[in-house]
Amino acid sequence: MEYPGNLFVVAAPSGAGKSSLVKALLELDSKLDVSISHTSRAPRGQEQNGREYWFITADEFRAKVAHGDFFEWAEVHGNLYGTSRAAIEARMAHGDDVVLEIDFQGALQIKQLFPYAVLIFILPPSWDELKQRLNRRGDTEPAVIETRMANARVEVAQAQNFDFVVVNAVFDTAVFDLKSIVHAQRLKYAAQRRNRSAVFRALDLP
Secondary structure (H helix, E strand, O other): OOOOOOEEEEEOOOOOOHHHHHHHHHHHOOOEEEOOOEEOOOOOOOOOEOOOEEEOOHHHHHHHHHOOOEEEEEEEOOEEEEEEHHHHHHHHHOOOEEEEEOOHHHHHHHHHHOOOOEEEEEEOOOHHHHHHHHHHOOOOOHHHHHHHHHHHHHHHHHHHHOOEEEEOOOHHHHHHHHHHHHHHHHOOHHHHHHHOHHHHHHOOOO
16 A cells, blocks of 8 residues: 655664664654654663653563554564554554664565565674774673674675665764655655645646
């Protein structure tokens, strides 16, 4: 089913800067709305329920899976993450552009369900830089960092399956690249046909 709104899906390995980039993008683009995912993991730091994630138990999460409530879901680093189907469809049907921050498994699931979704992968400039960023967080044990580095190699290999790739070497440049992707998507023929249907009909365009 086609919706008037666009769906942007952003994935990256842990430490690549995905959340910071999406936050900066949202501050620049008032037409974008972020979707809040559900997760079975506990809140970190200053995270709040309903702001960063909807925090639920693993049993509650699996009940939602059984009911078909999720657009996509995956297990990442031992925790469950999922995207509400109803919330996404309602926003897009209303004409809103929605951005999702999820892992590559969920992104590829969404592409199967929603071919018009725009998949964007965030890459670090190097493995050394990625490890330094994880170390700079200061709240992760060395063994966990090594696990995330190993997972990152699997995740980065999936970048070839995405529509766009942004290298987060210089933060401001990466934000500009993200904004350019969003703007270009809104100008594609199919997107314009969905959003400017009256104009297309008036001009007898298919």
